[in-house]
Amino acid sequence: MTAILSDRFLDRLARARSVVAFTGAGISAESGVPTFRGNQGIWTKFKPEELANLDAFLSNPSLVWEWYSARRKVMGEVQPNAGHLALARLEQSFPSVTVVTQNIDNLHRRAGSKHVLELHGNIDRNYCMGCGARYVGDEILFKEGIPQCSGCGGLVRPDVVWFGEMLPLDQWDESVKAIESADVVLSIGTSGVVFPAAELPLYGKRHGAYTVEINPEETELSETMDEVVRGKSAQVLPELVKELESRGVGKQTQKISRK
Numbered sequence: 001m002t003a004i005l006s007d008r009f010l011d012r013l014a015r016a017r018s019v020v021a022f023t024g025a026g027i028s029a030e031s032g033v034p035t036f037r038g039n040q041g042i043w044t045k046f047k048p049e050e051l052a053n054l055d056a057f058l059s060n061p062s063l064v065w066e067w068y069s070a071r072r073k074v075m076g077e078v079q080p081n082a083g084h085l086a087l088a089r090l091e092q093s094f095p096s097v098t099v100v101t102q103n104i105d106n107l108h109r110r111a112g113s114k115h116v117l118e119l120h121g122n123i124d125r126n127y128c129m130g131c132g133a134r135y136v137g138d139e140i141l142f143k144e145g146i147p148q149c150s151g152c153g154g155l156v157r158p159d160v161v162w163f164g165e166m167l168p169l170d171q172w173d174e175s176v177k178a179i180e181s182a183d184v185v186l187s188i189g190t191s192g193v194v195f196p197a198a199e200l201p202l203y204g205k206r207h208g209a210y211t212v213e214i215n216p217e218e219t220e221l222s223e224t225m226d227e228v229v230r231g232k233s234a235q236v237l238p239e240l241v242k243e244l245e246s247r248g249v250g251k252q253t254q255k256i257s258r259k
């Protein structure tokens with residue numbers, strides 16, 4: 001079934017110079033990465049807010065670490081899907097494309113997207129809460145299941161933003177700047193329940209962007225979007241790229257870049 005991409009949407013895109021894709025867990029669902037609020041096996045008995053927070057980690061570091069190891073394993077075994085790849089392809093059709101993601105799974109970069117802003121961190125990075133030393137996956141020592149810094153013995157944690165924690169200021173500021181100067185904002189695969197990230201599509205709209213939600217289901221953001229495309233991102237985004245190519249969108253960009 002082909003998704004309905006309205007002429008209004010395609011015209012706004014055809015005239016756009018800057019596009020921002022704001023993405024959530026749903027864009028990785030078709031790669032096999034479970035979403036937060038879907039069913040995800042053994043972890044369904046916990047709400048993400050119960051595990052993705054500092055108190056949970058301090059009171060039970062091995063449980064929280066186990067949750068991240070299980071997710072890191074899945075994320076390491078899966079591939080970017082056609083939705084990630086189509087977003088990367090969009091970079092050739094517009095002078096500026098920015099991916100602002102809430103995801104920590106690295107799949108946008110692995111798909112080839114060049115300008116990716118990670119609002120909630122990245123599962124491949126870890127750091128010591130004592131001395132700040134950085135660690136990647138298997139360098140970490142474990143003492144009775146507790147990840148310890150080999151330098152100072154401090155607790156090593158994933159470099160992700162937990163509930164109650166500030167977002168990385170540089171990523172946030174750059175995301176706000178990009179979305180406030182966007183001509184089109186695509187909100188893809190997010191339920192729009194986690195703040196302050198979920199405010200971003202509204203910022204874009206307030207600054208004149210045409211906002212489009214790509215999601216098989218209704219979300220907290222649907223009402224405020226200019227348009228919703230009810231479909232899966234791995235199907236809708238490749239169709240969008242094909243439609244733009246058939247309209248010759250982006251050829252002029254390539255000409256500019258060729259000079």
Ligand code: BV8
Pocket residue numbers: 023024025026027029030035036037038048049052102103104120160161162163164165166167188189190191192193194195196214215216217218219231232233234
């Ligand atoms: C903070 C990293 C304060 C870790 C995550 C108002 C303003 C500010 C804060 C708050 C506020 N109200 C409440 C808060 C507190 C809190 C919050 O938002 N709580 C919620 C639950 C109400 N926010 C915070 O704590 C934030 N920090 O506010 O700090 C502060 C201020 C000053 C000084 C100090 C502190 C930090 C929030 C970050 C939490 N970390 N992740 C990790 O990943 O383990 S959040 C987590 O949820 C992920 O990042 C995830 O991406 C994100 C949002 O979820 P979604 O991505 O939308 O995923 P979800 O499963 O919900 O939905 C999937 C969607 O995909 C669905 O709609 C589905 O239909 C769709 N879908 C499925 N398949 C497909 C699809 N779509 C397309 N195609 C498909 N095939």
Ligand code: ZN
Pocket residue numbers: 128129130131132133149150151152153154
């Ligand atoms: Zn240390």
